[in-house]
Amino acid sequence: MRCFQTSSARGSNYRILLPWRRSFTQFVLRPYQQACLDACHAALRAGITRIGVSLPTGAGKTPIFTTLLSQIFSPRPSQPFGSLIIVNSVELARQAAAQAEMTHPHWKVELEQGISHQASGRADVWPQRLAKFRPENLKAIIVDEAHHAAAPSYRRILSHFNADIKNPDPHFVPPFIPHPIPVIGFSATFSRHDGLALGSVFEKIVYHRDFLDMINEQWQVICMLCVEVDRNLTTGYAMTGDFNATSLAHIINTETINNLVVQAWLDRASSERKSTLVFCVNLAHVGQLTKTFREFGIDARQLHSNTPAIERRTLITEFKAGCYPVLVNCAILTEGADIPNVDCIVICRPTRSRNLYAQMIGRGMRQSHASGKVDCRIIDFVDSTSRICGIVSIPTLLGLDPSEIVDDASIADLRARAASIKSCNTDNISVESDCIPEPTSVTYLDYGDPFAMVDSFSGAPHVSRLSPNAWVGCGSDIYVLECLGKGYIRIEPDSEGEASFRSTYTEATMHFSSAKRLKVSPFMRKRLVSTADTLSDALKGCDTYARQKVLRGPLVLGLLRSARWRQAPATESQKTFINRRRGKRAMDRASITEATEGLTKGQAANIITRLKHGAQAHYEKKMKEDRRRSQLAEKERLRVARSTVRVGLLDQQP
Numbered sequence: 001m002r003c004f005q006t007s008s009a010r011g012s013n014y015r016i017l018l019p020w021r022r023s024f025t026q027f028v029l030r031p032y033q034q035a036c037l038d039a040c041h042a043a044l045r046a047g048i049t050r051i052g053v054s055l056p057t058g059a060g061k062t063p064i065f066t067t068l069l070s071q072i073f074s075p076r077p078s079q080p081f082g083s084l085i086i087v088n089s090v091e092l093a094r095q096a097a098a099q100a101e102m103t104h105p106h107w108k109v110e111l112e113q114g115i116s117h118q119a120s121g122r123a124d125v126w127p128q129r130l131a132k133f134r135p136e137n138l139k140a141i142i143v144d145e146a147h148h149a150a151a152p153s154y155r156r157i158l159s160h161f162n163a164d165i166k167n168p169d170p171h172f173v174p175p176f177i178p179h180p181i182p183v184i185g186f187s188a189t190f191s192r193h194d195g196l197a198l199g200s201v202f203e204k205i206v207y208h209r210d211f212l213d214m215i216n217e218q219w220q221v222i223c224m225l226c227v228e229v230d231r232n233l234t235t236g237y238a239m240t241g242d243f244n245a246t247s248l249a250h251i252i253n254t255e256t257i258n259n260l261v262v263q264a265w266l267d268r269a270s271s272e273r274k275s276t277l278v279f280c281v282n283l284a285h286v287g288q289l290t291k292t293f294r295e296f297g298i299d300a301r302q303l304h305s306n307t308p309a310i311e312r313r314t315l316i317t318e319f320k321a322g323c324y325p326v327l328v329n330c331a332i333l334t335e336g337a338d339i340p341n342v343d344c345i346v347i348c349r350p351t352r353s354r355n356l357y358a359q360m361i362g363r364g365m366r367q368s369h370a371s372g373k374v375d376c377r378i379i380d381f382v383d384s385t386s387r388i389c390g391i392v393s394i395p396t397l398l399g400l401d402p403s404e405i406v407d408d409a410s411i412a413d414l415r416a417r418a419a420s421i422k423s424c425n426t427d428n429i430s431v432e433s434d435c436i437p438e439p440t441s442v443t444y445l446d447y448g449d450p451f452a453m454v455d456s457f458s459g460a461p462h463v464s465r466l467s468p469n470a471w472v473g474c475g476s477d478i479y480v481l482e483c484l485g486k487g488y489i490r491i492e493p494d495s496e497g498e499a500s501f502r503s504t505y506t507e508a509t510m511h512f513s514s515a516k517r518l519k520v521s522p523f524m525r526k527r528l529v530s531t532a533d534t535l536s537d538a539l540k541g542c543d544t545y546a547r548q549k550v551l552r553g554p555l556v557l558g559l560l561r562s563a564r565w566r567q568a569p570a571t572e573s574q575k576t577f578i579n580r581r582r583g584k585r586a587m588d589r590a591s592i593t594e595a596t597e598g599l600t601k602g603q604a605a606n607i608i609t610r611l612k613h614g615a616q617a618h619y620e621k622k623m624k625e626d627r628r629r630s631q632l633a634e635k636e637r638l639r640v641a642r643s644t645v646r647v648g649l650l651d652q653q654p
Contacts, residue, residue: 145187188211458473
C-alpha cells in the first residue's frame with residue numbers, strides 16, 4: 001500500500017491513500033467508480049474541502065464512499081481518527097454500516113440514532129447524528145442523499161465541522177477546528193426543486209454521471225411502457241414546483257384509473273415480472289390501489305409512513321425474498337432503498353420533478369444476477385392531454401413526446417428516435433432558412449394600450465379594411481363607433497346567443513355637461529341592432545343602421561375616418577380629459593403635457609372613446625396576465641435549470 005502527503009493551495013495537509021492495491025476492498029471497482037475516486041482525490045489535493053458527487057441510483061455510491069474513507073489518512077498518523085456518515089433515515093444508516101463492515105471488517109462501526117442507538121464517539125465510522133462528536137477526532141464527513149444538505153437541519157450539524165458552512169442560528173458559536181475536515185456529499189439527484197442553494201454547503205460538483213449514461217453503457221437496463229390516461233392535472237398543479245399531493249390524489253385515486261393500473265400490470269407484467277414496486281400519491285391512494293390489486297386476486301402489500309418499523313422491515317425483507325409480487329408505497333422507497341430484485345416499476349404519481357422521477361425509476365435500476373433479473377420494466381401512466389408543461393417521463397427526458405412511444409421501447413431505441421427527430425428538425429430548419437432573409441429590424445406594435453400612438457390610436461387596424469367609418473377597438477373583441485354626440489354603436493361577442501357578435505345602439509338624450517350637472521345618465525337604454533356570425537357582417541349592418549337611423553344625409557360623412565373635422569387640432573377639453581386619465585400612469589406632469597401635443601381631434605376622439613369603453617382596463621388586465629405568464633415561465637426556466645447537474649463550481653448563495 002502506497003501513500004503520500006500533499007499540501008493544498010490553502011495550506012492544509014491531507015494524507016491520501018492511493019488505490020495502487022485495494023487490500024481493504026472486497027470488490028473490483030467499475031471504471032466510472034474509479035474515475036469518481038480520482039476526481040475526489042484531485043479536488044482534495046487542490047484544497048477544496050466541500051465537494052459533491054452526483055451518481056444515479058444503483059451506481060454503487062456506498063462502496064465508493066467507504067473506499068474513499070479508507071483512502072483518506074488521518075491528519076496525524078499517531079492518533080486514530082474516525083469518519084462520519086450522515087444519512088436521513090435509519091434504513092440508510094443500517095445499509096451504510098453494513099457496507100462499511102463488509103468491505104472493511106477491521107473497522108469499528110457505530111450507529112447514533114435517537115435513543116435506540118447510542119454511539120460512543122470513538123468508532124472508525126459513525127453513520128448518524130453527531131452532536132456529541134468532536135471535530136479534532138474526525139478526518140472526513142460523508143453526506144449521503146446530499147441534496148438534503150442545504151436544509152437548516154443539515155447545516156446546523158455540518159457547521160460544527162467546517163467553518164465555511166454557515167449555521168442558520170445567528171447566535172451559533174463555531175467550535176475550534178484544528179484541521180480541515182472534508183465534507184463530501186453523494187446523491188443521485190444533486191439538485192433541489194425548492195431553490196435552496198447547495199452551494200451553501202458544497203463548493204463544487206467534482207463528478208457527475210446521469211442515469212441515462214448508466215443505461216446507455218449497460219450498467220443498468222430498463223424497458224419502457226407508456227400508458228396514456230386522459231386526466232386534467234391542472235387542478236393539482238402547484239404554480240412554482242411539483243403537484244400538490246392532496247389535489248393530485250383527487251384526480252389520480254379514482255376507481256377507473258386504479259382499475260386501469262392493475263389491468264395494465266396484469267397485461268404486461270404479471271407473467272414475467274417477479275417483484276413490482278408501485279409509487280402512489282398519498283396514503284389514501286396507497287390503500288385504495290392496494291385494495292384494487294387484491295380484488296383482482298394479486299397478493300399486494302402496502303408500505304407508508306404510518307407502517308410500524310417492525311412491520312416495515314418485515315415487508316421489505318419478504319419483498320426482497322420474493323414472497324409476494326407487488327409492494328405499493330408512497331414516499332417511503334423513493335430514496336436509498338436497496339432492493340435489487342425489483343424488476344418492474346409502476347409510476348402512478350405524475351411529477352414535474354426530475355429528481356423525484358429519477359429516484360422512483362432508480363429503485364429498479366440495480367443489477368441483480370442472483371434473482372435472475374435481466375432488466376426492469378417501467379410502466380408510466382402519462383397524461384395524454386399535455387395540459388401542463390414540465391411533466392417528467394423517460395421519453396420527455398430524451399426530448400420525445402410520450403404519445404410517440406411504442407410499447408416496450410428500450411433506451412437505445414428512444415435515443416435513436418430522439419436523434420432522428422433532432423436531425424430531421426435541423427434539416428428542415430436549414431432548408432427553410434435559405435429562403436428567409438435576415439431581418440434588418442424588429443418593430444413591436446401594441447394595439448391594446450389606449451395611449452400607444454399606433455394606427456391613429458384606433459386599437460383595431462384590421463377594422464379599417466372592413467369599414468370606412470372610424471370604428472375603434474376597446475379590447476376583447478369589442479368595437480365602438482361614436483356617432484357625433486348622438487350616442488354610440490357597440491359590437492361585442494355574443495355570449496348568450498348562437499351568433500358570434502351582438503350589436504347595440506345606445507342613444508344620447510342630452511349633452512354630457514348637462515347630464516353631469518344634473519347627476520343623471522345622458523344615455524337611454526341600449527337597443528339591439530343586429531347579430532352576426534362574422535365581424536365583417538356585424539360592421540356592415542351597423543354602418544347601415546348608422547346611415548339610416550342615427551345620422552341621415554350629409555351628417556353621416558362625419559363618421560368616416562377621413563372626415564375633415566378629424567384632421568383639426570385636438571381641443572383643450574379633449575387634452576384635459578386625456579391628460580387627467582393619463583396622469584395616473586405618467587411619471588411627471590411634463591410627460592403628460594407632451595403626450596397630447598400634436599394630437600388631432602380624430603386621434604383624441606379615438607383615445608377618449610376607448611377610455612370610456614374600458615380599453616384601459618382591458619389593457620391593464622392583459623398586461624397583468626402577460627406578467628403573470630412571464631413570471632411563471634421564468635419560474636419554470638429556473639426550476640428546470642435547478643434540476644440540471646453539471647461538474648463545476650456551485651452558486652454560493654444560500
